[in-house]
Amino acid sequence: MKLPELKASQIWAIVLIGYLIPAFIPLGMNPVISQATQTVYNTIQSLPPGSIVMCGGGGVFAFDLESSAGLIPAIQQMARNGVKVVFYPMWIETMQFNKYCVDSARVDEKYGGPWKYGRDYVFLPYIPGNEVGLVSFMNDVKKTVSVDYAGTPIDQLPLMAGLNSYKDIKLWICAEWDGVTILRYVTGQYGIPVMWFAQSSAYAAYGSYMSIYPGQIYLTNGALGGAQYEKLNGITGLGHAALDSNVMFTIMFVGFLVLGNLTMLFGEKNVNRKVKT
Amino acid sequence: MISVDPWVWLSAILTLCSFSLLYGDNKFFKFAEYTFTAVVIGHNVVMGYFTLKSGFNPLFTGQKLLLIVPLILGLMVIFMVWRKYAWLAAIPMAIIIGVSQGITVRALVSTDVMGNVKAVISEGSNFFIGNPTDIVGVMLRVVFTIAAVSYFLFTFAFKNTASKPLEYLRILGKYVLLIYIGIYIGNQSMQNSMLATSAINRLVRNWLGFG
Amino acid sequence: MSTMDSISRLVRTRITQIVIVVCLLSAAAGYYFSNPQLDAFNAELNLWNMDIVIFTLFIGLITVFFSYSKSVSARTSEWPFRLYALVLIAAWIVMGLYSGLYSDTYQTAYLSTKITLHIAILGQLIFFYLSAMYRTFRVKTLRTGILVIFALAMILLNSPIITSNWSPADAISYWLLNYPGMGGARAIVLVAGVGGIILAIRILMGLEKSALRATGG
Numbered sequence: 155m156k157l158p159e160l161k162a163s164q165i166w167a168i169v170l171i172g173y174l175i176p177a178f179i180p181l182g183m184n185p186v187i188s189q190a191t192q193t194v195y196n197t198i199q200s201l202p203p204g205s206i207v208m209c210g211g212g213g214v215f216a217f218d219l220e221s222s223a224g225l226i227p228a229i230q231q232m233a234r235n236g237v238k239v240v241f242y243p244m245w246i247e248t249m250q251f252n253k254y255c256v257d258s259a260r261v262d263e264k265y266g267g268p269w270k271y272g273r274d275y276v277f278l279p280y281i282p283g284n285e286v287g288l289v290s291f292m293n294d295v296k297k298t299v300s301v302d303y304a305g306t307p308i309d310q311l312p313l314m315a316g317l318n319s320y321k322d323i324k325l326w327i328c329a330e331w332d333g334v335t336i337l338r339y340v341t342g343q344y345g346i347p348v349m350w351f352a353q354s355s356a357y358a359a360y361g362s363y364m365s366i367y368p369g370q371i372y373l374t375n376g377a378l379g380g381a382q383y384e385k386l387n388g389i390t391g392l393g394h395a396a397l398d399s400n401v402m403f404t405i406m407f408v409g410f411l412v413l414g415n416l417t418m419l420f421g422e423k424n425v426n427r428k429v430k431t
Numbered sequence: 432m433i434s435v436d437p438w439v440w441l442s443a444i445l446t447l448c449s450f451s452l453l454y455g456d457n458k459f460f461k462f463a464e465y466t467f468t469a470v471v472i473g474h475n476v477v478m479g480y481f482t483l484k485s486g487f488n489p490l491f492t493g494q495k496l497l498l499i500v501p502l503i504l505g506l507m508v509i510f511m512v513w514r515k516y517a518w519l520a521a522i523p524m525a526i527i528i529g530v531s532q533g534i535t536v537r538a539l540v541s542t543d544v545m546g547n548v549k550a551v552i553s554e555g556s557n558f559f560i561g562n563p564t565d566i567v568g569v570m571l572r573v574v575f576t577i578a579a580v581s582y583f584l585f586t587f588a589f590k591n592t593a594s595k596p597l598e599y600l601r602i603l604g605k606y607v608l609l610i611y612i613g614i615y616i617g618n619q620s621m622q623n624s625m626l627a628t629s630a631i632n633r634l635v636r637n638w639l640g641f642g
Numbered sequence: 643m644s645t646m647d648s649i650s651r652l653v654r655t656r657i658t659q660i661v662i663v664v665c666l667l668s669a670a671a672g673y674y675f676s677n678p679q680l681d682a683f684n685a686e687l688n689l690w691n692m693d694i695v696i697f698t699l700f701i702g703l704i705t706v707f708f709s710y711s712k713s714v715s716a717r718t719s720e721w722p723f724r725l726y727a728l729v730l731i732a733a734w735i736v737m738g739l740y741s742g743l744y745s746d747t748y749q750t751a752y753l754s755t756k757i758t759l760h761i762a763i764l765g766q767l768i769f770f771y772l773s774a775m776y777r778t779f780r781v782k783t784l785r786t787g788i789l790v791i792f793a794l795a796m797i798l799l800n801s802p803i804i805t806s807n808w809s810p811a812d813a814i815s816y817w818l819l820n821y822p823g824m825g826g827a828r829a830i831v832l833v834a835g836v837g838g839i840i841l842a843i844r845i846l847m848g849l850e851k852s853a854l855r856a857t858g859g
Contacts, residue, residue, distance in 0.1 A: 165773040166453055173627055173768075177635035183802040188812050216760035220625045246478045246699070250752055253744055277744065279485040280478055283692035285534050290688040297685065298692075300488045303481075303744050342542035343673070354625075358611075358618040358796075361819055362828040365554070365572075366546035376618070377625040378800055392629065397802045399628040400621065403768075404801040407620070410776040411794065418780040438754040445755060449762035453769060461723050463759055469727040470756040472702045473734030479699030481743050486693050501690040505697035512704045518650035521854060523694045525661040528845065528853050530691040532662075533669025536842040541673075543835030547828050568821030575825020576832075583833045604829070606788060611826020613789040614819060617796025620775075623768045630765035633758065 157413075157421040165410065172406045176398035183397040185381040191224075191374045194349045195386045197325070198228060203236030205324040206317055208340075210242030212284060213330030215251045217353055222251070223380025223393030224351035225329035226259045231387055233261035233268050238313050239275045239327075244288065248330060249280055249303065255329070258391075272311040277303040284332075288339050292320040320344040331356070337363045341370050348372075351380065432640040443638040446630055551576050578604035579611070659848045666846055703731070792818070 201207065209225075232239055241252040256275065261267035269275050278299055281287040291298040295317050301307055308314040316322055320340075328336045329351040337360065340346045347370045352360065354376030363371050374383065378400065381393030434440065448463035487502060489495035504523040511520040555573050559566055581597065582604030635641050665687060672684040710724040734751075741747045781787045798804055799815035844850040 160776065162773045163453075165776055166769045169769050169772050173631045174635065177628075177631050178641050184806055185802060186805045186809075186812055189816065214760070215757050216626065216764050217622075219629055219757075219761065220622060246475060249478075249743060250749060250757075253749055254753065257749075280482045281692065282482060282486070282695040283688070284531070285538070286531055286688050286691045286695075289534055290685065290692065293681075293685060298689070299485075301485045303485075304742070305484065305488075338538040338542045342538055342546065354618040354622040355615065358615045358819060358823065359827055360831070362547065362550075362824050362831055363542075364820075365550045365824065365828075366542065375800070376621055377628075378621070378802075381802075395632055396625045396628050399631075400624060400801060401803045403620070403624040404797055404803065406772060407775070407797055408794070410772055411779055411790065414776040414780050418782070438750050442754040442758040445758050446762045449759055450766060452766060461720065462726075463762075465723045465727040466730065466755060467759045467763070468706070469730035470734060470752070470759075472706055473731045473738065474752065474756065475699045476703050476731075476735050477738030477743060477748075479696055480739060482696045482699070486696055497686075498689075498693065501693035504690070505694045508694060508697045509700060509704065512701055512708070518654050521654050521658045522661055523697075524854055525658040526665055526687070527691055527694060529662040529665025530669050530687055532842045532845055533666040533672075534688075536666075536839055537670050537673040539835040539838045539842075543831050544839070547832045547835075551828070564817065568817060572821050572824050572828075575822060576828045579826050579829030580832060583829065606785075607822075608826045608829070609785055609788045610792050611823050611830070613792030614796050614823040614826075616789070617793040617800075620768075620771060620793070620797065621800060623764070623771055626761055627765035627768040630758075630762045633761075 157417045159417055159421060160413070169406060172402040173399055176395075176402055180395075181398040181401060183394070183401060185378065185385050185393070185397060187382050187386065188375070188379070190372055191379050191382040191386070194224075194228075194351075194372050194374055195231070195383065197347070197349060197372065198231055198237075198327075199235065201232070201235065201237050201324060204238065206238050206240065206313070206322055207232060207325045207327060208242055208323050209239050209327045209329070210244060210248060210252070210278075211328040211330030211336045212244035212332035213248055213251060214245070215247040215254075217331045218248075218251050218329060219392070220353050220377045220396075221329040221351040221374075221380065222255050222258070223377050223391060223396065224374050224383040225255050225327070225380075226391060227380075227383050227387035227389055228327060228329075228349075228351070229255060229259040229261055230389070233259070233274070236268075238273075240313065240317060241275065241277045242291070243278065243280050244284060244330070244335070245332065246280055249277065251330070252277060272306075273313060276308075276311055276313050279303045285335050285339055288335065289343075292339070292344050295319060320346060325349065327351070334360050334363070337367075337371055341367050345370070350374070351383075352376065354378070434638050434640060439637050443634055446634055450630075547576075575603075575607040575610075579607040580604070582608060654854070658854060662848075663846060666842065670842075706731070792823075 198207075209229075229239070241256075243249040243252060256262065259267075261269045261275075263270050271277075279302065281291060281299065283290070287298065295314070296308065299308060302311060302314075323346050326336060326340045326346050326348045327350075328348060330336075331353060333348075333350040333352055333356060336348055337350070341348050341363075350356075350360075350371070350373045352373040352375070357373050357375045357379075361373060364373060374380070377393050377396035379393075380391075381397050384391050384393045445463055445466065448459040451457055451459045451463075484491075487498055490498035490502065504526065507519045508523045509520075510516040511524075551573055554569050558570060558573075561569070578600050581600045584601070668680065668684055668687060672680055707728070710728050714721045714725045714728070737751065738748055779786070779790050779793075781790055795818060796815060799811045799818070805811045841850060845853070
């Protein structure tokens with residue numbers, strides 16, 4: 155029996171159907187909490203009320219959407235526990251991403267939440283220069299940034315009174331694509347722990363930093379880690395939606411892999427050849 | 432229930448225009464492409480304006496007049512777009528390159544290079560500590576790191592008999608990198624899957640109101 | 643050679659190299675040596691660097707404006723789309739300056755256009771990814787076999803359908819990523835770090851001119 159090669163358009167049609175199924179009918183997959191996600195949750199939970207946490211990095215919004223699944227429940231957790239957050243945008247889209255996450259978390263008093271702008275959280279303006287801006291900020295906050303996103307002098311914001319340099323920062327949370335810059339400088343040069351809600355590919359590529367700075371850096375694994383964090387905070391969101399489609403993706407991946415190899419075996423002449431490895 | 436929000440409709444139309452590329456290059460995809468380009472440039476300009484206001488606030492309020500120098504240097508950067516006067520942008524670009532490279536290199540030395548070397552050495556000295564899976568794992572980690580690094584050693588040619596062990600180490604390194612790339616591909620695919628989920632959910636749930 | 647050409651040549655070669663050396667050495671030395679004057683100089687230099695970088699955000703507008711307007715006036719192919727893009731850029735700038743970066747209007751517009759498009763463009767990759775995988779992940783050699791096995795392992799062990807029905811899955815995937823997988827990850831980070839250091843040395847010595855090519859250097 156000769157297996158035909160599937161055309162690209164046929165594969166795409168199957169993939170589209172595969173992703174439409176969980177979109178129309180949620181499968182209700184339940185995440186299993188991993189050790190790394192639990193550690194990140196416990197670290198944030200253990201912060202005393204009034205602690206100042208920096209949240210930021212440099213990212214592309216579309217990629218960072220994956221890690222927003224973890225950041226949004228983390229913002230809710232910090233708001234519940236009285237932790238103060240300063241949002242630090244290192245790339246030009248990060249400002250919009252930070253606002254998206256805070257609005258989605260609905261922690262501001264305009265949504266009935268506990269946070270008041272200026273007292274509990276502050277949006278800094280875009281700080282250019284990437285690592286140069288970061289180093290300048292860590293050494294002297296007031297010299298690097300004089301106003302917030304809206305042009306209000308930071309001296310007029312109560313939260314910024316307690317933030318002068320890296321010595322006042324308890325923890326740095328990163329949910330952005332360029333988290334490795336944060337790891338290199340914030341932990342590497344200033345010794346501040348970093349919790350990175352990493353994208354899946356970043357988790358694979360930069361997990362080694364957890365062994366360079368053991369106990370100071372923890373990464374969660376993309377949308378799956380985000381789903382786990384949502385479960386720890388008792389909410390469902392993008393992470394849970396990603397779980398359902400992940401199931402379909404797994405089925406399609408295995409299916410196409412097996413089909414491709416069967417096509418290789420039965421779809422053409424099976425030629426014996428020695429291949430140098 | 433289908434959405435009546437015009438922004439949701441715009442979002443859905445643009446998503447469908449983008450997905451139309453699967454059918455082939457067409458006018459709808461071009462419309463989406465040029466919309467993307469225009470919004471990116473527009474956002475850069477808006478962001479640039481507000482960042483100028485905040486960044487040069489000490490100059491505008493008279494607190495720090497020295498900032499006139501980076502203001503002039505910054506204006507010189509813009510001459511990069513004219514070939515005849517592009518040389519004016521050389522000095523500010525040199526400042527950008529010099530400072531960023533100087534700050535980058537100190538992080539690379541202390542974290543990426545020395546940090547990893549220190550981690551390998553400390554793990555090598557703790558080979559037999561922990562439960563059996565951890566011991567095996569740490570051994571694999573140390574040996575695999577050394578093998579994979581040796582794969583990138585192109586400075587030396589391995590030709591004589593004495594270099595045979597190094598040649599085998601390089602071959603092991605090649606397979607170690609293949610293991611890592613396989614793991615990376617697995618994780619990367621989950622990332623792409625999530626983005627497809629987001630795009631399709633916006634259409635099905637936000638726009639059409641299902642799910 | 644005219645006076646302007648001589649000045650431009652001097653700037654592009656000698657002066658640029660001197661500026662790079664001073665900035666690079668000062669920024670790097672500031673981490674290893676504690677000196678109040680050096681720290682103050684570096685702090686000022688960092689601020690100047692940040693302020694100069696802001697102006698690079700406007701270069702895209704100038705480049706696209708000249709390129710697209712030339713195309714529109716010459717009526718080349720795609721000129722209607724380019725005209726539309728120019729109009730949209732102008733409208734977007736006016737909207738952004740009027741409403742502000744953090745306003746709900748701007749945020750909604752940004753999410754509904756650029757972010758939606760970016761997610762859709764990146765999300766499409768899964769289609770190409772799976773069709774390419776169907777064709778290329780065919781186990782003909784040991785190398786492909788290893789690649790396929792570990793990719794499959796990560797996907798299966800992270801899949802909720804496996805993790806919710808088989809408890810060791812999460813621990814196994816964590817072990818694979820943090821022990822055998824980390825060998826390769828570490829090597830790449832380490833070697834890339836060495837490459838970055840060598841690049842900085844080459845820039846310091848004036849051997850690497852690619853970054854300044856746009857300025858005629």
